[in-house]
């Protein structure tokens with residue numbers, strides 16, 4: 001039986017996909033400390049389960065997540081923020097090896113936008129709105145917004161969003177390269193699950209190492225990144241799935257992945 005949480009819901013979709021739904025609709029899924037704890041627990045549990053080959057995280061039609069819970073930050077000082085050590089949780093999610101798809105409808109703001117950007121791909125509904133409005137409440141992005149947004153959309157748009165708090169529409173996000181696709185709101189979750197199904201139909205070790213290698217492109221030189229890619233490439237030749245994949249191609253049949 002699936003574990004139950006207070007602020008998120010988890011479920012299986014088919015044999016290989018684990019879903020996480022943010023479930024604080026009354027506050028637009030604001031990410032309070034307890035929600036972050038639950039997210040870390042759910043992501044870590046899925047990541048340790050060899051049956052799970054892709055994770056899908058979503059909110060509801062009105063909001064993916066409208067940011068960190070402002071009520072929990074309004075009175076906090078620097079020392080308290082430091083002692084809360086929230087970055088440990090964000091770092092844990094960042095290190096999840098299983099591919100993650102975010103299905104975003106409605107608001108993805110502040111920490112909500114940062115959470116979506118921590119995922120590997122984003123499927124957006126036509127009603128999705130992305131923004132880093134922290135400056136409007138006197139602070140700035142703190143969970144990767146200035147870095148991942150800039151890498152995704154470039155300096156001009158990132159600077160504008162971070163300095164003015166302007167939200168961008170789903171189509172602007174698509175043009176800027178922040179999201180993978182934009183689809184009608186009625187089907188955004190189905191489309192995200194279909195994308196996850198496609199990822200889950202791939203050999204899982206190759207998918208994990210490929211994810212790791214793409215992410216490496218963001219924090220290293222080309223030389224070191226290429227070295228890293230090569231090592232992962234060689235490593236895959238010692239998996240049964242690589243031999244099965246090539247054999248199946250030559251025998252003109254579908255491969256059967258073992259995840260080994």
Ligand code: DAK
Nearest residue numbers: 026027028030066067068069070086087109110111142143
């Ligand atoms: N926190 C707490 N409550 C929120 C909230 C939030 N971020 N966003 C919305 N709500 C609550 C509203 O207060 C309201 O509650 P009630 O008044 O009904 O009790 C309810 O959700 C519905 O919101 P609205 O009535 O405002 O709904 P509207 O449709 O009129 O407006 C809105 C939607 C999204 C434009 C508006 O709610 C809004 O501007 N929300 C705040 C967006 C925002 O500023 N987000 C950035 C927050 S700062 C960190 C990592 C990350 C972060 C910080 C630290 N560490 C690792 C240390 C991230 C910081 C942030 O995200």
